Amino acid sequence: MNEMRVGVLALQGDFGLHAKALEKCGVEAAEVRKPVELDAVEGLVIPGGESTTLLKLIEAWDFVPAIEKFHRAGKPLFGTCAGLIILAREVESPRQFSLGLIDVAVERNAYGRQRESFEAPGVARLDGVDTRIEMFFIRAPRIRRVGPTVQVLAEHRGEPVMARQGSVLVATFHPELTDSTAIHRYFCGMVGHPRVAA
Amino acid sequence: MSDLNGLRIADKKHIGLAEMLKGGVIMDVTNAEQAKIAEDAGAAAVMALERVPSDIRRDGGVARMSPVKKIKEIQKAVTIPVMAKARIGHFVEAQILEALGVDYIDESEVLTPADEHFHIDKFAFRIPFVCGCRDLGEALRRIGEGAAMIRTKGEAGSGNIVEAVRHMRAVVSGIRRLTTLSPEELMTEAKNLGAPYELLRWVAKAGKLPVPNFSAGGIATPADAALMMQLGAEAVFVGSGIFKSSDPAKRAKAIVQATTHFKDPDVLARVSEELGDAMVGIETSKLAEKDLLQTRGW
Numbered sequence: 001m002n003e004m005r006v007g008v009l010a011l012q013g014d015f016g017l018h019a020k021a022l023e024k025c026g027v028e029a030a031e032v033r034k035p036v037e038l039d040a041v042e043g044l045v046i047p048g049g050e051s052t053t054l055l056k057l058i059e060a061w062d063f064v065p066a067i068e069k070f071h072r073a074g075k076p077l078f079g080t081c082a083g084l085i086i087l088a089r090e091v092e093s094p095r096q097f098s099l100g101l102i103d104v105a106v107e108r109n110a111y112g113r114q115r116e117s118f119e120a121p122g123v124a125r126l127d128g129v130d131t132r133i134e135m136f137f138i139r140a141p142r143i144r145r146v147g148p149t150v151q152v153l154a155e156h157r158g159e160p161v162m163a164r165q166g167s168v169l170v171a172t173f174h175p176e177l178t179d180s181t182a183i184h185r186y187f188c189g190m191v192g193h194p195r196v197a198a
Numbered sequence: 199m200s201d202l203n204g205l206r207i208a209d210k211k212h213i214g215l216a217e218m219l220k221g222g223v224i225m226d227v228t229n230a231e232q233a234k235i236a237e238d239a240g241a242a243a244v245m246a247l248e249r250v251p252s253d254i255r256r257d258g259g260v261a262r263m264s265p266v267k268k269i270k271e272i273q274k275a276v277t278i279p280v281m282a283k284a285r286i287g288h289f290v291e292a293q294i295l296e297a298l299g300v301d302y303i304d305e306s307e308v309l310t311p312a313d314e315h316f317h318i319d320k321f322a323f324r325i326p327f328v329c330g331c332r333d334l335g336e337a338l339r340r341i342g343e344g345a346a347m348i349r350t351k352g353e354a355g356s357g358n359i360v361e362a363v364r365h366m367r368a369v370v371s372g373i374r375r376l377t378t379l380s381p382e383e384l385m386t387e388a389k390n391l392g393a394p395y396e397l398l399r400w401v402a403k404a405g406k407l408p409v410p411n412f413s414a415g416g417i418a419t420p421a422d423a424a425l426m427m428q429l430g431a432e433a434v435f436v437g438s439g440i441f442k443s444s445d446p447a448k449r450a451k452a453i454v455q456a457t458t459h460f461k462d463p464d465v466l467a468r469v470s471e472e473l474g475d476a477m478v479g480i481e482t483s484k485l486a487e488k489d490l491l492q493t494r495g496w
Contacts, residue, residue: 011458012242014217033459048218049242050278056240057458082218094277108277114301115325117211138214139279139301177214 007041013049035066043191046083103147110142208346212326239450251355287313320344334372335391352415357479420456427460444474
């Protein structure tokens, strides 16, 4: 697939950095601001941002049925930080609506406020290969529960921080803030070889 | 800690939070009730302050950091980031805001300056700062002091977009100019701008600032927000424009939509309908020099 187009939900957040990372991987990145624009992309990144804001814009533009349909078609989704919160099955503090496309429970702002934001080195298992990564946790959520068919791809202090279930990839941190494109490459691999959603 | 050409700038995690606010609207609020309205309307963050700029302008007196009790109430009321303003050079107000755990400090010309010579050393803090600027030199000086986000100043509390436009154009064209200079011209440019040389070299090569650049000061309508975004702002701050209008919740929502869909005139037309009255606004060219807020700081 040479002309692979991956969308980045561009309602609010660091969508520009995701688009740049995707382009470094050699795929075309398209900003998505309306549901109809999903028809033209084969994968979708939901970026970091403020999940409350993102959720309001997602609802205002009727993105919920469109993303569900996108998922049913087996097209991959990748959510970082706020994007994870949007995709999770359950969200706490506060409880709020989410798409429920990956079987994890997340707690919002679970490390604290910006004063408690931090960076840490880590290792992600990508296609069976341990890959060194840099992780930025910014007012980050924590994954409090993972379902039995969810694969944990990276941990921080024994807790899952990156996970995948079928065609849905999530991270509590921000690979788009780093120079490494390893995780975006992995996602592009998922888009290039989509599997039917579990 | 991150560095550019050996020059220290703000921590990447702090610049990162500014990245997360891009495409969003940061709304001035004075209490928990307003903060909730802002969050419900889709604000990406709220800015706590004692009085909105247009009231500071009207009532005069010394404008200070928001009362601690109000900040705590606002923090309790919302889950989005809470920023708060400190006076220029008032590093103890900043220390208090850090102790309270606010997510960003705005060292702001809207408040009465505490120091006429020095801005706060922003590297001394564990939380990030946003600072105002009127041109590229001022932006680079603040980044050199450790600001993790820049916002053009505009003229706060005026409801008039003209100064915001002037300042954004000055920054954007200043950056564009740098990219056209030859290496031997850069030191003179650094001298003329009064900006750190290493930072200037980095910007000349990258064609952008090393931290996000937002717009503030005078945004009163969805069209104003979209104008600033089209001119190169990466997000917008709205102060008096929301809570001095006739229907704050509706206007706040419309400005959020306009900031996301800033390139889509059909959306802008739709969200601009039936908004009620905007704040009245001031002809800034009729303001006396002493009444300008933008000239505070350097």
